[in-house]
Amino acid sequence: MVRVAAFADLAEARLKLVRAGHAKLAIVRTGETVRAVSAMCTHARIFLAPGELTEDGLIECPMHGAKFSPDDGSVRCPPATTALTVHEVRLIDGSVFADPGEEPVAALPDSTKPGARPSASQWGNWG
Amino acid sequence: MTTQVPLGSADYNQVLEWLYREAALLDSGQFESWLALMAPDISYEMPTRQSVYPKDGEGYSHDFGFFAENHASLETRVKRLGTEQAWAEQPGSRTRHFVSNLLLDQSDSGEFHAATCFMVTRIRSDLPYDFFTGERRDVLRMTDDGLRLAKRTILFDQTVLKSYNLSIFL
Amino acid sequence: MTSSTMTDTTDFAALVDEERGHISRRIYADPQVYDAEQEKLFRRAWCFLAHESEVPNPGDYVERQLAGERILVIHGKDGVIRAFLNSCRHRGMRLCRADKGNATFLRCPYHGWSYSSEGELVSVFAEELYHEDNLDKADLGLIPVTQVETYKGFIFGSWSAETPALTEYLGDMRFYLDILVARTPGGVEVVGPPQCWEVHTNWKFATDNFTGDNFHLYTAHGSVAELGMLPPDPMALSFGNLIQAHKGHVLHIVPGPPIPQAEYFGVPMELRPLIEDTLSPQQADLAKGHAFSVGTVFPNLSFMQVMVQGDLYSAPTPFLSFRIWQPTGPTTTKVWSWLMVEKEASPEYRKATYEAYVRTFGPSGIFEQDDMENWEECTRMNTGAVAQRYNLHHGMALHVPADRDFPGPGNAWPGSYGERTQLCFYGEWKRWLTMEEPWA
Numbered sequence: 097m098v099r100v101a102a103f104a105d106l107a108e109a110r111l112k113l114v115r116a117g118h119a120k121l122a123i124v125r126t127g128e129t130v131r132a133v134s135a136m137c138t139h140a141r142i143f144l145a146p147g148e149l150t151e152d153g154l155i156e157c158p159m160h161g162a163k164f165s166p167d168d169g170s171v172r173c174p175p176a177t178t179a180l181t182v183h184e185v186r187l188i189d190g191s192v193f194a195d196p197g198e199e200p201v202a203a204l205p206d207s208t209k210p211g212a213r214p215s216a217s218q219w220g221n222w223g
Numbered sequence: 224m225t226t227q228v229p230l231g232s233a234d235y236n237q238v239l240e241w242l243y244r245e246a247a248l249l250d251s252g253q254f255e256s257w258l259a260l261m262a263p264d265i266s267y268e269m270p271t272r273q274s275v276y277p278k279d280g281e282g283y284s285h286d287f288g289f290f291a292e293n294h295a296s297l298e299t300r301v302k303r304l305g306t307e308q309a310w311a312e313q314p315g316s317r318t319r320h321f322v323s324n325l326l327l328d329q330s331d332s333g334e335f336h337a338a339t340c341f342m343v344t345r346i347r348s349d350l351p352y353d354f355f356t357g358e359r360r361d362v363l364r365m366t367d368d369g370l371r372l373a374k375r376t377i378l379f380d381q382t383v384l385k386s387y388n389l390s391i392f393l
Numbered sequence: 394m395t396s397s398t399m400t401d402t403t404d405f406a407a408l409v410d411e412e413r414g415h416i417s418r419r420i421y422a423d424p425q426v427y428d429a430e431q432e433k434l435f436r437r438a439w440c441f442l443a444h445e446s447e448v449p450n451p452g453d454y455v456e457r458q459l460a461g462e463r464i465l466v467i468h469g470k471d472g473v474i475r476a477f478l479n480s481c482r483h484r485g486m487r488l489c490r491a492d493k494g495n496a497t498f499l500r501c502p503y504h505g506w507s508y509s510s511e512g513e514l515v516s517v518f519a520e521e522l523y524h525e526d527n528l529d530k531a532d533l534g535l536i537p538v539t540q541v542e543t544y545k546g547f548i549f550g551s552w553s554a555e556t557p558a559l560t561e562y563l564g565d566m567r568f569y570l571d572i573l574v575a576r577t578p579g580g581v582e583v584v585g586p587p588q589c590w591e592v593h594t595n596w597k598f599a600t601d602n603f604t605g606d607n608f609h610l611y612t613a614h615g616s617v618a619e620l621g622m623l624p625p626d627p628m629a630l631s632f633g634n635l636i637q638a639h640k641g642h643v644l645h646i647v648p649g650p651p652i653p654q655a656e657y658f659g660v661p662m663e664l665r666p667l668i669e670d671t672l673s674p675q676q677a678d679l680a681k682g683h684a685f686s687v688g689t690v691f692p693n694l695s696f697m698q699v700m701v702q703g704d705l706y707s708a709p710t711p712f713l714s715f716r717i718w719q720p721t722g723p724t725t726t727k728v729w730s731w732l733m734v735e736k737e738a739s740p741e742y743r744k745a746t747y748e749a750y751v752r753t754f755g756p757s758g759i760f761e762q763d764d765m766e767n768w769e770e771c772t773r774m775n776t777g778a779v780a781q782r783y784n785l786h787h788g789m790a791l792h793v794p795a796d797r798d799f800p801g802p803g804n805a806w807p808g809s810y811g812e813r814t815q816l817c818f819y820g821e822w823k824r825w826l827t828m829e830e831p832w833a
Contacts, residue, residue, distance in 0.1 A: 139626075139627075140611070140627045140628075175625055175626075204793065204808075205628060205631060205808070205810075206628075207628060207631035207632040207633075207807070207808040207809070207810065208790065208793045208806075208807045208808035209807060210796040210798060210799070210807045211796075211798075211807070212632055212807065212808075213632060213648055213651065214624075214626075214628075214629045214630075214631075214632045214648060214649075214650065214651075215651070216650055216651055216652075217626075218624060218625075218626035218628065218629035218650075219624040219625075219626070219629050219649070219650030220624055220625040220626070221621075222622075222623070222624045222625075222650060222709065223649065223650050223652055223654050223655055223700075223708065223709050269757075271585065271586060271587075271588055271589075273491075273492040273493055273586050274490075274491055274492045275491045275492060275493060275494060276491050276494055279491070279493075279494060279495075282492070284585045284586055285585075286584055286585030286586075286747075287584055287585025287586060287587075287588065287732065287747070287751075288585075288751060289588065289751065289755060289756065289757045290751065290757055291747065291748050291751045291752065292752065293704075295704040295705065295706045295707065296703055296704040296748075296752045298704070298705065299620065299703075299704040299705045299752075299759065300759060302620055302705065303616045303617065303620060303759050306615070306616040306619040306620065308612075308615030308616040308618075308619055309616040309762075309763065310613065310615075310616075310763040310766045310767065311762035311763050311765065311766040312762075382492065382589065383589040383590060383591060383727065384588070384589065384590035384591065384756055385590075385591055386590065386591070386756070387590065387591070387592040387593060387594070387756070387765040387766070387769050388590075388756045388757070388761070388762040388765040388766065389756045389757035389762070390757070390762040390766075
């Protein structure tokens with residue numbers, strides 16, 4: 097677990113971009129709870145923090161409007177189709193600690209695998 | 224067969240006023256309203272031009288051009304300008320369409336054939352003026368909603384476009 | 394081995410670090426760099442002059458340029474296409490002042506010296522007033538472009554006798570060019586004359602974009618993405634390969650969606666059996682599997698084979714365009730853009746490909762308008778002395794290993810989002826500016 101913020105510095109419903117080791121996380125406080133998810137939208141890899149939760153308590157990507165639940169990272173509105181990763185958070189003596197999770201072995205997208213082809217769903221209705 | 228429409232006649236004035244209002248719409252960025260002036264079968268063309276000896280004609284190409292538009296493609300262009308990501312027009316060009324020398328004829332079917340000269344100045348940011356001059360040959364059709372442009376052929380004076388893009392309508 | 398005949402102290406090699414992806418802003422704005430390019434690159438390399446289909450008949454000529462000097466590409470009465478400096482040997486007069494024409498003889502309007510379509514001086518006004526020692530007509534023919542060669546209808550020229558022959562210069566780029574321009578028995582021909590326009594940009598911003606920059610689409614062309622005219626997933630176009638075919642000749646090749654329309658670059662069904670019959674099985678397979686290819690024949694002949702919608706309602710339609718980015722100054726470029734189509738194309742396909750091209754590319758195109766904006770403003774911001782202290786950044790996907798099993802020559806890296814091919818281009822650029830024999 098890595099210390100990422102002081103609880104007192106976190107404003108209600110405001111997303112904060114933090115680094116926990118190798119991981120970049122978006123953390124948000126609602127009441128006495130802090131949650132942490134992976135910081136990049138799974139659609140076009142835009143940072144989701146800094147920002148604010150929507151009125152219905154969701155994380156909204158500023159670029160194309162994808163929405164995610166901060167509770168379980170699930171997609172609530174397209175165009176994203178892949179959930180965010182949820183990272184465990186602990187509050188200890190007024191400090192917020194987050195689990196960076198396992199460091200990924202390789203961060204290269206599928207398109208860099210030799211011979212890889214796009215899927216029909218990536219192309220949507222084009223053509 | 225076409226007959227000349229005399230300067231100063233009611234028809235002439237109506238067409239001239241249409242051309243002035245069209246220019247005003249373009250210069251004030253009211254592209255949706257401008258699009259509404261196009262007939263559904265609009266053909267909006269601008270051939271390329273080469274510098275050739277007089278015996279070889281005026282140098283316009285029938286095969287290639289800078290515009291070859293129909294209503295769908297004009298609509299697409301206008302919609303694109305309505306996004307905030309048409310960088311060539313973000314910030315927008317400040318244009319001034321000067322339209323003059325109207326010579327008007329009317330065909331047997333009632334369509335107006337308008338030949339005008341145009342000069343369009345275009346300036347963006349703090350950059351020098353672009354000047355575009357040439358002739359327009361328009362076919363205008365009277366409808367229940369007023370005159371509509373059925374065809375425009377833009378006969379440009381430049382052979383090499385002296386501007387980095389043609390992000391405006393001429 | 395490096396050498397430089399330049400008298401200034403510019404270390405051109407230091408301007409490009411293609412290993413780490415650091416490119417000096419100076420290369421896009423510095424007059425010394427421009428002069429060095431004219432001397433060491435454009436007066437030596439093979440440059441595209443014209444396509445054979447632009448001068449189909451004996452006597453046909455077009456005025457073009459090579460390293461900024463006006464030349465005539467002329468179809469001789471003997472059937473050979475040649476290129477000459479467009480300059481009379483008497484007073485240097487620009488012989489043909491039209492962009493194109495047809496002439497059996499080229500007659501200078503100043504004192505009437507006349508040349509054949511083969512470039513020979515055939516008559517001189519008042520020839521009887523010359524002593525034979527003062528006029529050797531055989532020695533006063535039009536100045537030929539030093540080397541002129543044609544590849545699959547594309548006429549190239551070089552001012553240098555030392556530059557190796559065109560086939561050697563192109564190397565394995567020919568494999569990929571064939572897939573684009575020689576995939577049917579008739580090959581391609583031009584659709585009309587080129588569009589020409591002038592941009593306040595350094596020519597290398599254009600080539601930088603056309604080495605296979607696929608990842609600018611969703612931002613630079615965000616307007617068309619917003620209209621739904623690009624695939625919804627920004628990573629959909631990240632597949633395929635970046636390829637260094639040979640030295641500075643680079644391209645990308647990218648698959649489209651897995652539908653039949655997007656095979657064979659989207660060309661009409663009736664042309665596809667011709668492609669299978671004309672190309673090698675290996676080339677035909679690559680054609681079948683891809684929808685897009687953008688690249689550059691070093692130094693400044695770029696191409697794009699793409700499928701686009703000309704408007705919101707039309708189906709994606711392919712077009713093939715070749716363009717030259719002619720440097721006219723350190724920060725100015727004249728663009729010449731040709732549309733090409735298979736000679737076997739139907740009238741319907743010719744019309745469709747033309748409309749798709751004009752509506753999307755060229756200076757009025759809804760895509761290319763925004764590219765011009767970006768290149769102008771990049772150039773503008775790279776001219777300042779302070780700005781030039783900070784290198785530009787090329788670092789995407791440099792750690793992706795090459796695909797040793799790619800079914801085509803050259804080096805191929807999987808994935809078309811990357812800056813590898815730009816660096817191949819700049820590396821070759823550096824070699825031409827600093828080496829006596831960059832082709833070695």
